[in-house]
Amino acid sequence: MKTKRYSESLEDYLETIYMYGGKDVKSVDIANHLNVSRASVNNALNSLIDKGLVTKKLYGNIALTDTGLEVSKKILEKHEILKEFLIDVLRVKPKQAETEACGIEHVISDYTASQIKKLIKKIKSEN
Amino acid sequence: MKTKRYSESLEDYLETIYMYGGKDVKSVDIANHLNVSRASVNNALNSLIDKGLVTKKLYGNIALTDTGLEVSKKILEKHEILKEFLIDVLRVKPKQAETEACGIEHVISDYTASQIKKLIKKIKSEN
DNA sequence: CCTGCAAGTTAGATTACACTAACATTATAG
DNA sequence: CTATAATGTTAGTGTAATCTAACTTGCAGG
Numbered sequence: 651m652k653t654k655r656y657s658e659s660l661e662d663y664l665e666t667i668y669m670y671g672g673k674d675v676k677s678v679d680i681a682n683h684l685n686v687s688r689a690s691v692n693n694a695l696n697s698l699i700d701k702g703l704v705t706k707k708l709y710g711n712i713a714l715t716d717t718g719l720e721v722s723k724k725i726l727e728k729h730e731i732l733k734e735f736l737i738d739v740l741r742v743k744p745k746q747a748e749t750e751a752c753g754i755e756h757v758i759s760d761y762t763a764s765q766i767k768k769l770i771k772k773i774k775s776e777n
Numbered sequence: 778m779k780t781k782r783y784s785e786s787l788e789d790y791l792e793t794i795y796m797y798g799g800k801d802v803k804s805v806d807i808a809n810h811l812n813v814s815r816a817s818v819n820n821a822l823n824s825l826i827d828k829g830l831v832t833k834k835l836y837g838n839i840a841l842t843d844t845g846l847e848v849s850k851k852i853l854e855k856h857e858i859l860k861e862f863l864i865d866v867l868r869v870k871p872k873q874a875e876t877e878a879c880g881i882e883h884v885i886s887d888y889t890a891s892q893i894k895k896l897i898k899k900i901k902s903e904n
Numbered sequence: 905c906c907t908g909c910a911a912g913t914t915a916g917a918t919t920a921c922a923c924t925a926a927c928a929t930t931a932t933a934g
Numbered sequence: 935c936t937a938t939a940a941t942g943t944t945a946g947t948g949t950a951a952t953c954t955a956a957c958t959t960g961c962a963g964g
Contacts, residue, residue: 753884
């Protein structure tokens with residue numbers, strides 16, 4: 651059940667693929683979303699394919715493998731928890747919260763994320 | 778008053794120099810603390826010198842400049858706040874908390890850090 | 905004082921991740 | 935159905951950060 655860790659960069663790519671539906675995703679959308687070149691996306695995808703997280707044929711669209719899906723889901727979940735915590739609890743501005751969540755999500759453990767989730771709930775119920 | 782951002786790696790070096798007193802610091806201690814080679818430390822120090830954060834003569838010891846001191850202090854402060862939050866509020870194991878704080882400290886804004894600090898105080902006062 | 909080891913430096917290799925430019929393929933609009 | 939635009943790929947480059955190995959310098963014990 652312990653999820654393997656990947657580089658921040660690769661996790662960002664995974665997360666983006668997931669956000670675009672996890673299958674039939676287009677390279678160019680990833681490039682636009684992450685503000686990187688199409689070449690960089692291609693490069694990253696090859697790493698993800700090597701690691702068994704993504705499948706794709708030459709000139710074909712992108713899909714997450716089961717493992718890739720699992721990893722992506724967890725990252726996005728952390729992202730959402732962090733954003734909620736930053737915005738609703740800490741009163742950080744949404745845009746800044748988005749940026750910070752993007753950084754923190756790659757660092758915190760599943761346990762820490764779940765603890766933050768509990769804390770949010772507790773604090774919100776106090777109002 | 779807005780502090781410039783540096784790479785995680787360079788911030789780690791700065792933080793370590795600060796932890797060792799901020800002046801008369803030895804390269805080898807930094808290497809041991811960060812588990813990197815002496816060569817890597819040398820390399821990083823040259824970057825920090827270029828950026829005006831550290832001073833040092835050839836074969837001499839290391840000292841933070843005023844700017845370097847300011848930056849380091851802020852990072853270490855974030856580190857401490859995060860550690861306290863993770864351990865005392867979220868009940869993360871100390872070793873894990875240390876690791877996660879090390880990652881998050883490079884990402885969060887001064888504002889977010891100060892908000893976390895307030896939250897810790899509030900929560901602790903409730904007991 | 906001098907010598908040997910500890911510490912600092914340099915050179916060169918490696919890896920990851922980004923870029924641009926040029927080229928290949930696919931999709932689409934006339 | 936073909937020409938062109940959009941997308942995907944490849945090749946080559948750059949930068950940051952790491953490493954090892956070899957070299958230089960400095961200091962502390964004999």
